[in-house]
Amino acid sequence: MINYLFDPAHWSGADGIPTLIGEHLIYSLIALAIAAVIAVPLGIYIGVTGKGVFMIAGLANALRALPSVGLLILLVLLISPAFPSKMGYILPSLIVLVLLAVPPILTNTYAGVRAVDAAAVDAARGMGFRTMKILTDVQLPCSLPLMLSGVRSALLQIISTATIAAYISLGGLGRLLIDGKAQNDYSQMVAGAVLVALLALFFDQLLAFITRRVVSPGLTRRTVKATLPSGEVIPSETAKTPTAV
Amino acid sequence: MIRFESITKAYPDGTVAVNGLDLEAPTGKLTILVGPSGCGKTTSLRMINRLIEPTSGTIYLDDQPTSGMDAALLRRRIGYVIQHAGLFPHRTIVDNIATMPLLLGESRQKARHRALELMERVGLPETFANRYPWQLSGGQQQRVGVARALASDPAFMLMDEPFSAVDPVVRAQLQEEFLRLQREIGKTIIMVTHDIDEALKLGDQVAVMRVGGKLAQMATPSELLTSPADEFVADFVGRDRGYRSLGFTAAAGSVAVGEEWTVQLGASAAEAQAKATGAWVLVVDAGRRPLGWAQPEQVHGELRKEHLNLSGTSAQASGTMRQLLDAALSSPSRRGVVVNEHGELLGTVTATDVVKAIEAEPHLETAR
Ligand SMILES: Nc1ncnc2c1ncn2[C@@H]1O[C@H](COP(=O)(O)OP(=O)(O)OP(=O)(O)O)[C@@H](O)[C@H]1O
Numbered sequence: 001m002i003n004y005l006f007d008p009a010h011w012s013g014a015d016g017i018p019t020l021i022g023e024h025l026i027y028s029l030i031a032l033a034i035a036a037v038i039a040v041p042l043g044i045y046i047g048v049t050g051k052g053v054f055m056i057a058g059l060a061n062a063l064r065a066l067p068s069v070g071l072l073i074l075l076v077l078l079i080s081p082a083f084p085s086k087m088g089y090i091l092p093s094l095i096v097l098v099l100l101a102v103p104p105i106l107t108n109t110y111a112g113v114r115a116v117d118a119a120a121v122d123a124a125r126g127m128g129f130r131t132m133k134i135l136t137d138v139q140l141p142c143s144l145p146l147m148l149s150g151v152r153s154a155l156l157q158i159i160s161t162a163t164i165a166a167y168i169s170l171g172g173l174g175r176l177l178i179d180g181k182a183q184n185d186y187s188q189m190v191a192g193a194v195l196v197a198l199l200a201l202f203f204d205q206l207l208a209f210i211t212r213r214v215v216s217p218g219l220t221r222r223t224v225k226a227t228l229p230s231g232e233v234i235p236s237e238t239a240k241t242p243t244a245v
Numbered sequence: 246m247i248r249f250e251s252i253t254k255a256y257p258d259g260t261v262a263v264n265g266l267d268l269e270a271p272t273g274k275l276t277i278l279v280g281p282s283g284c285g286k287t288t289s290l291r292m293i294n295r296l297i298e299p300t301s302g303t304i305y306l307d308d309q310p311t312s313g314m315d316a317a318l319l320r321r322r323i324g325y326v327i328q329h330a331g332l333f334p335h336r337t338i339v340d341n342i343a344t345m346p347l348l349l350g351e352s353r354q355k356a357r358h359r360a361l362e363l364m365e366r367v368g369l370p371e372t373f374a375n376r377y378p379w380q381l382s383g384g385q386q387q388r389v390g391v392a393r394a395l396a397s398d399p400a401f402m403l404m405d406e407p408f409s410a411v412d413p414v415v416r417a418q419l420q421e422e423f424l425r426l427q428r429e430i431g432k433t434i435i436m437v438t439h440d441i442d443e444a445l446k447l448g449d450q451v452a453v454m455r456v457g458g459k460l461a462q463m464a465t466p467s468e469l470l471t472s473p474a475d476e477f478v479a480d481f482v483g484r485d486r487g488y489r490s491l492g493f494t495a496a497a498g499s500v501a502v503g504e505e506w507t508v509q510l511g512a513s514a515a516e517a518q519a520k521a522t523g524a525w526v527l528v529v530d531a532g533r534r535p536l537g538w539a540q541p542e543q544v545h546g547e548l549r550k551e552h553l554n555l556s557g558t559s560a561q562a563s564g565t566m567r568q569l570l571d572a573a574l575s576s577p578s579r580r581g582v583v584v585n586e587h588g589e590l591l592g593t594v595t596a597t598d599v600v601k602a603i604e605a606e607p608h609l610e611t612a613r
């Protein structure tokens with residue numbers, strides 16, 4: 001494995017490791033973006049209006065039980081005849097990844113919006129906030145921690161599952177697994193697995209970092225250094241009941 | 246002025262929460278809605294800022310019907326304090342308080358400045374400015390809620406059980422501070438409570454509601470105590486209403502204050518014995534402020550702090566009959582300590598003197 005990873009020959013060319021990582025990331029991030037565009041507004045809508053709550057449990061569970069490889073092959077059979085190019089393979093892969101990522105984002109966004117303190121929303125309305133402002137100023141910032149943790153688990157799933165694209169002769173780090181298996185080259189397979197794990201770990205940390213930056217310490221109950229309006233710095237008390245992000 | 250004109254609210258499930266309510270909350274006064282749980286107090290309050298729409302009837306704000314107004318703009322004219330404060334958990338205290346000024350288009354700097362001013366006004370230290378709501382106690386959060394409602398300096402305020410989420414000691418303290426604040430700012434306030442003592446203590450006038458959403462009586466606190474409209478009001482106002490109504494009767498000069506000999510700490514047992522009336526002698530400090538009562542026979546050597554009995558309350562001469570009577574009843578010597586507004590001793594009264602003065606008073610005069 002070490003040998004495989006440190007062999008300079010594997011780090012260049014059309015099927016070199018950087019290319020594979022690049023492909024892997026592109027599939028993953030496009031899928032995540034599409035999933036977020038679908039699941040976040042839907043989760044907010046259901047959370048705010050309470051309409052379609054049945055979808056959350058039903059759809060989420062159904063999608064979770066999805067056999068990804070089986071679905072991928074089915075979709076290729078259905079879709080690829082319509083697209084002569086590589087698109088006929090890329091599209092099915094993306095659909096599978098999106099379907100995997102929607103449930104965690106949807107359920108967490110919904111749960112996040114539901115969990116917003118009803119008294120805070122009531123106070124906002126009572127002070128004369130209009131519906132849109134309540135959403136942008138109160139409901140969204142307060143549901144951000146849960147929403148982002150949904151995005152985080154979705155991205156982990158996508159990165160680890162994006163390997164299946166290689167089944168249908170596309171790129172990505174799955175190549176190392178499939179080709180390694182075909183060539184009985186265990187070091188190549190292990191290298192692929194390790195790279196996927198590292199990639200997942202890196203993005204998990206990145207999202208954790210982003211979460212810490214954008215979520216108010218008032219919600220995570222993190223202890224922050226408080227500054228007086230005069231500019232003087234005072235340490236605030238330590239958190240009594242720290243909650244995980 | 247806020248005026249209800251035959252307001253009825255029937256919820257979709259058929260519950261009639263408020264039934265033909267006529268009510269007027271005069272400008273600059275604190276009007277309290279009080280009544281048993283489920284009698285429609287919250288519903289009535291929330292119809293004013295149209296968080297709930299009445300089924301029929303009209304509510305007027307300074308003679309303008311609210312039904313024709315834009316609901317959001319109407320709400321921005323009315324400060325609103327809810328039971329559990331309802332602070333924004335993701336915003337700091339200063340930003341929470343600055344919410345309304347910002348909404349009304351003030352600059353950030355001005356809004357924050359105003360918020361800091363209000364923190365001082367409601368007794369929150371400046372160091373809390375950049376804390377988040379979870380770092381505050383319930384009572385402190387409640388103060389922030391009041392400050393937030395005051396920040397836009399609205400002419401009207403609605404308060405739904407603003408002091409109910411805190412323990413009795415903190416509640417009494419918040420009530421006192423709120424009374425003081427209202428004396429300064431004189432807003433038109435409607436406050437909801439289910440605690441009759443709070444209603445009597447705070448209200449300029451009190452509206453007692455009965456289950457079914459009907460007004461049982463609207464009167465000043467002392468009127469409620471001395472002439473309840475019916476059995477329901479009498480029961481609701483409570484058993485010891487006779488005694489409590491004394492809390493609205495000014496003592497001012499009607500009770501003769503007797504002279505009382507005093508000693509200071511450090512006095513000898515003999516001196517204490519000489520100054521005592523009966524078994525007890527009153528101990529004061531160098532400024533003639535009462536410290537407590539002592540029994541000379543228990544003093545050996547000199548009179549020290551540990552000899553003091555602190556059970557007695559003291560009443561201001563300008564206070565109420567209730568305070569005078571309580572001073573007499575709580576004193577171990579049965580002589581109630583009376584002080585002036587600086588806390589300096591004027592003399593003592595006995596319960597008999599107070600009761601005589603009460604009986605001599607044909608019609609009760611209210612203290613405020
Ligand atoms: N949304 C609603 N739908 C149906 N009935 C309601 C609704 N809100 C309140 N009610 C009913 O209307 C009546 C009055 O309720 P309201 O909340 O105004 O009472 P309240 O006087 O504030 O009581 P409490 O002291 O317990 O707060 C109650 O019987 C209550 O069950």
Ligand SMILES: [Mg+2]
Binds near residue numbers: 286287288
């Ligand atoms: Mg209520």
